[in-house]
Amino acid sequence: MDEQTHSPFNALPPVVVALAVVLGGIELLFQLASAGLIGGQEGVGWRIGAMQSYAVLDTVWEWMRANQSFPREHLVRFVTYPFLHGGLTHAAFVVVFILAIGKMVAEVFSALAVLLIFWLSAVVGGLAFVVLTDTPYPLIGGYPAVYGLIGAFSFIRWVNLGAMGENQMRAFGLIGMLLAIQLLFAAIYGNYGDVVADLSGFATGFLMSFLVSPGGGHRLLNRLRQRD
Structure with missing residues (x-):
């Protein structure tokens, strides 16, 4: 029997496993704290306290913009909220x-490229x-970063479909379906902030792929030359 059939995790790239373990591990800590298994009485409030200190908040941004002051403890929110x-469930x-x-x-991409897409998509999504929105809700969770990976995946499909001479718009089927679902829930709950963040993350991941994919820079240069 092939050794790779022993576990589905054998085929997963280490960078992907690391991202999943870190994000999943932090949520596990919050779950244990909420259940009173760690942190004592203070542990129950860990999630709320973390959101106050590390989530992206429009009120905090407006304060920074109004005062033209951008302290590190608030800028770090754009990389900690994921x-x-x-x-x-989230x-x-x-x-x-x-x-x-x-x-x-x-x-297809290098580990460094995956990390760059993940975190830059999160930052752009947070910004x-x-x-672009004015909402009292905090921005939390890894979806904008995940949508950046979806953008990179769409780029891969887009290039492959183009190489086969097929309709490249098919590459955007996944994001189209997800966006439709999100817009439905946004309309129900009246909160479009997450949609803006996720779509911005997707655009970032797709556009970054021109630069960080194998041969991406040369491919982009060739396309620009063909248009001249």
């Missing part, structure tokens, strides 16, 4: 997407959230 989730879906989409991206 670690925080609203609950087990975190579980993010981890599943990382394992599924991240695997396909990491099989779009505070700049």
Whole structure:
């Protein structure tokens, strides 16, 4: 029997496993704290306290912009919010997407490229959230970063479909379906901030792929030359 059939995790790139373990592990700590198994009485409030200190908040951004002051403890929110989730289900879906989409991206891109796409998509998604929307809700969770990976996956499909001479718009089927679902829930709950953050993350991941994919820079240069 092939050794790779022993466990489904054998085929997962280490960078993908690391991202999933870190995000899943932090949610596990919050779950244990909420159950009173760690942290004592203070542990119950760990999630709320973490959101206050590390989530992206429009009120905090407006304060920074109004005062032209951008302290490090607030700027760090744009890279820490993906670690925080609203609950087990929220975190579980993010981890599943990382394992599924991240695997396909990491099989083509380098580990460094995957990390750059993941975190830069999170940062751009967070900035779009505070700049383009005005919402009292905090931005938490890894979805904007995951959507960046979906953007990279769409780029891979887009290039492959183009090479086969097929309709490249088919590469955007996944994001189209996810966006439709998100817009439905956003309309129900009246909160479009997450949609803006996720879509910005997707755009970041797709556009970054021109630069960080194998041969991406040369491919982009050739396309620009063909248009001249």
